[in-house]
Amino acid sequence: MINYIIRRLLLLIPVFIGVSILAFALLRLIPGDPAKSMLGNKATEAQLQSLRAELKLNDPLPVQYASYMKDVIKGDLGKSIKSHDSVIKEISTRLPATIELSLFALIIAIVIGVLAGIISAAKRSSWFDHLSMTGALFGVSMPIFWLGLMMIWLFSVTLHWLPPSGRLSVGTHLQTITNFYLVDSILTGNWFAFKDSLAHILMPGFALGTIPMAIIARMTRSSMLEVLNQDFIRTANAKGLAKYLVIFKHALKNAFLPVLTVIGFQFGFLLGGAVLTETIFSWPGVGRYVYQSILSRDYPVVQSTILIIAVMFVLINLITDILYKYFDPRIRYD
Amino acid sequence: MGENFLLQVRDLHTQFVTQSGVVKAVDGVNFEVKPGETLGIVGESGSGKSMTALSIMKLVPSPPGEIVKGEILYNGDDLIKKTEKQMRHIRGNKISMIFQDPMTSLNPVFTVGEQLTETLRTHRNVSKRQALEHATELLNLVGIPDPKARLKNYPHEFSGGMRQRVMIAMALACDPELLIADEPTTALDVTVQAQILELLKKLQKELGMAIIMITHDLGVVAEICDRVMVMYAGKQVEFTDRFRLFDVPKHPYTWGLLNSIPKMEKEKKRLKAISGHPPDLRHLRKGCPFAERCPKAKASCRIQAPHLQEVEPGHLVSCLLYEEEKVTLE
Ligand SMILES: Nc1ncnc2c1ncn2[C@@H]1O[C@H](COP(=O)(O)OP(=O)(O)OP(=O)(O)O)[C@@H](O)[C@H]1O
Ligand SMILES: [Mg+2]
Numbered sequence: 001m002i003n004y005i006i007r008r009l010l011l012l013i014p015v016f017i018g019v020s021i022l023a024f025a026l027l028r029l030i031p032g033d034p035a036k037s038m039l040g041n042k043a044t045e046a047q048l049q050s051l052r053a054e055l056k057l058n059d060p061l062p063v064q065y066a067s068y069m070k071d072v073i074k075g076d077l078g079k080s081i082k083s084h085d086s087v088i089k090e091i092s093t094r095l096p097a098t099i100e101l102s103l104f105a106l107i108i109a110i111v112i113g114v115l116a117g118i119i120s121a122a123k124r125s126s127w128f129d130h131l132s133m134t135g136a137l138f139g140v141s142m143p144i145f146w147l148g149l150m151m152i153w154l155f156s157v158t159l160h161w162l163p164p165s166g167r168l169s170v171g172t173h174l175q176t177i178t179n180f181y182l183v184d185s186i187l188t189g190n191w192f193a194f195k196d197s198l199a200h201i202l203m204p205g206f207a208l209g210t211i212p213m214a215i216i217a218r219m220t221r222s223s224m225l226e227v228l229n230q231d232f233i234r235t236a237n238a239k240g241l242a243k244y245l246v247i248f249k250h251a252l253k254n255a256f257l258p259v260l261t262v263i264g265f266q267f268g269f270l271l272g273g274a275v276l277t278e279t280i281f282s283w284p285g286v287g288r289y290v291y292q293s294i295l296s297r298d299y300p301v302v303q304s305t306i307l308i309i310a311v312m313f314v315l316i317n318l319i320t321d322i323l324y325k326y327f328d329p330r331i332r333y334d
Numbered sequence: 335m336g337e338n339f340l341l342q343v344r345d346l347h348t349q350f351v352t353q354s355g356v357v358k359a360v361d362g363v364n365f366e367v368k369p370g371e372t373l374g375i376v377g378e379s380g381s382g383k384s385m386t387a388l389s390i391m392k393l394v395p396s397p398p399g400e401i402v403k404g405e406i407l408y409n410g411d412d413l414i415k416k417t418e419k420q421m422r423h424i425r426g427n428k429i430s431m432i433f434q435d436p437m438t439s440l441n442p443v444f445t446v447g448e449q450l451t452e453t454l455r456t457h458r459n460v461s462k463r464q465a466l467e468h469a470t471e472l473l474n475l476v477g478i479p480d481p482k483a484r485l486k487n488y489p490h491e492f493s494g495g496m497r498q499r500v501m502i503a504m505a506l507a508c509d510p511e512l513l514i515a516d517e518p519t520t521a522l523d524v525t526v527q528a529q530i531l532e533l534l535k536k537l538q539k540e541l542g543m544a545i546i547m548i549t550h551d552l553g554v555v556a557e558i559c560d561r562v563m564v565m566y567a568g569k570q571v572e573f574t575d576r577f578r579l580f581d582v583p584k585h586p587y588t589w590g591l592l593n594s595i596p597k598m599e600k601e602k603k604r605l606k607a608i609s610g611h612p613p614d615l616r617h618l619r620k621g622c623p624f625a626e627r628c629p630k631a632k633a634s635c636r637i638q639a640p641h642l643q644e645v646e647p648g649h650l651v652s653c654l655l656y657e658e659e660k661v662t663l664e
Contacts, residue, residue, distance in 0.1 A: 231438040237393055238433075239453045239504065240426035243418075253443045329443060329488045 001325065008318050012311070019310040020072065024065050026306070027055075027299040038081055038297045051081060055300065077304035082296055087304045091286060095308065096179035097167060098285035101277070102270040104182075104201050105209035110263060113213040117220025117259075121228060122247055132217060139214025144273055148207040148280040155203060162203050165282035172196045204281040208273050212266035219262045223255040230254070257327050264320030268313055339407070340511055340544050341367040341390070346404035348382075348389045351397070355616035359385040359399070361568035364642065367512065372538065372545040374559030374576075376552065376591065378612055382568040383548045387514045390546075391431055392421050408512075427457040430505035434517040436497035440489040446473075446500050447485030453507040472503040477533060495526035499533065506537065514546045519554065531557055552591060556580065564588050567613050567623040570642060574649040584651040586628045622654065630655060 030037050035051045056064050071078065077087040120129040156164035167181055168174060174193040177184050185194035227233065228251055236250040275287035286305055293301040325331055348360035360382045367373050375383045388394045389401050392413060406413040433439045441449060450472060451465035473481035476499040489497055498518060505513055519527035535558055538545060547559055555562055555576060562579045564572040564587065572585040583589055590608035610627035625635040635654050642652040
């Protein structure tokens with residue numbers, strides 16, 4: 001097992017190199033003069049020159065790549081050409097915001113999706129089954145931006161229940177430790193900030209979690225239905241086990257494997273969906289950062305953020321594979 | 335009644351409602367089991383043996399299955415009237431069951447130790463450690479070497495025969511009074527079959543539980559059953575003790591079954607299976623369900639259904655051959 005994890009981590013190196021070349025090429029392959037395209041037509045020759053010098057655009061490509069990688073390994077992801085803030089600093093506050101939102105969405109999606117799937121399977125053809133599966137059908141086909149705008153219209157504009165944007169209300173103070181606001185407010189015992197950040201994350205969390213929730217619910221249901229027909233479920237019943245043990249222990253642990261695969265995929269989807277959600281709800285995360293950087297042609301930022309997202313993606317895949325081992329002892333990794 | 339029965343099944347009817355009609359899987363079955371005895375249930379595939387057993391456990395898959403009529407008296411209490419919660423207290427505790435396919439009957443994602451102790455902890459108020467100790471003893475009892483280490487293994491790390499031993503250990507965990515074994519050896523190699531039967535015989539002698547042994551193998555009946563019920567198309571066609579069944583079988587279907595086992599080792603000629611197929615349970619005609627295939631069938635067999643009758647003391651048969659007078663009266 002340890003060997004397997006080490007092997008998988010070593011595999012990260014070629015993936016990392018591949019992605020870094022792609023991200024690097026993105027900036028250099030823009031037709032025309034990259035410096036001009038970043039600074040726009042109104043830029044003076046002096047400004048263009050200084051940017052070229054800063055990004056070493058005059059060097060041959062391999063030299064540029066080598067010096068970029070050297071910086072990356074040292075932990076220097078470059079600077080925004082617009083704000084001149086260091087990318088690593090920007091990302092260190094924005095990445096937790098994105099991860100917090102994605103995890104929140106994923107947890108909602110898993111808890112509600114898995115529960116709905118289990119109940120639908122256990123009470124097949126009941127009104128609950130029909131209702132939740134119809135809901136899931138709507139859920140998968142719901143565009144995030146439309147759902148997000150509808151939520152803002154209903155819960156913020158009309159009902160005034162929830163704030164439409166941001167992570168925290170103006171004037172709410174929170175001492176940040178991890179930059180996960182829900183966690184930080186618990187760690188510092190700041191009950192007011194906890195309620196405030198929860199109110200802020202609720203709508204974007206649900207908007208982002210709806211599609212994965214629907215997919216997880218359908219997957220759980222079909223997987224559970226298959227498992228509930230198996231012989232070992234009959235054995236568990238013949239042993240006189242309580243119904244919840246039969247369903248939540250014996251059936252669920254078997255049915256969870258395909259669901260886990262789906263969850264792994266969904267996490268990747270969440271990172272993508274985060275761009276939309278963060279933009280709609282003005283959530284100060286990486287997704288919105290990338291989006292704004294693309295709009296303002298801030299390519300050094302785009303390049304480094306893509307690198308980080310790709311690494312996260314691969315790590316999540318690894319975690320999913322390791323969880324597999326827990327749910328299915330028959331899988332061997334050596 | 336005087337006699338002390340552990341289980342009495344009275345006029346049991348279990349059916350499945352399917353799109354193409356009602357399947358009468360168990361159609362008016364009567365039998366009883368005394369403490370410590372072994373009752374065999376034999377019959378071809380689809381004759382309703384498993385459904386009879388699952389009815390006793392009240393584990394008939396529902397929907398589409400349902401027990402529609404009858405009584406199942408366990409120590410005088412009707413199980414049919416029990417709630418699901420009361421049944422869970424009986425299953426695995428007073429009455430337990432083992433199944434045909436040990437490959438699929440154990441949960442692949444839990445260790446054998448977990449699956450064994452779970453039964454104990456459900457029905458007995460024991461600590462985790464006591465349960466583990468008991469589980470070790472149980473594996474030892476069913477002849478699994480190095481039981482303590484084996485508790486940590488998963489089902490896929492055992493052979494078929496060993497898994498069936500684990501199933502037996504699990505079924506015996508709470509000292510049940512009745513063990514229902516649904517074709518426990520069918521999926522195993524011949525040599526392993528004999529070992530499992532030996533084990534069951536030995537355990538019954540040591541622990542004293544009653545067994546309902548479901549099989550389509552009359553060799554198994556000869557080996558361990560005290561009394562035997564023969565089923566055909568959901569109906570009970572003959573019910574008597576083992577000796578009478580082999581010496582003076584009454585029902586033509588039983589004759590057919592007996593003919594299809596080789597008498598001697600040397601007699602290697604083709605087995606004379608009963609010709610024809612069991613009837614479609616959805617479209618039973620009136621009269622005797624075996625009439626189509628019966629060598630002794632008369633015209634009246636296709637018109638009048640036979641009744642279960644005691645033709646000799648301790649020998650019940652359901653066949654018009656033994657109801658002559660009635661037929662001529664009509
Ligand atoms: N889920 C179901 N739906 C409809 N009919 C069923 C269902 N399960 C069983 N049956 C019917 O019930 C009848 C009795 O089945 P049962 O399993 O008791 O047979 P059996 O004697 O145990 O056969 P085998 O030797 O193959 O195990 C069969 O004819 C079968 O078609
Ligand atoms: Mg069967």
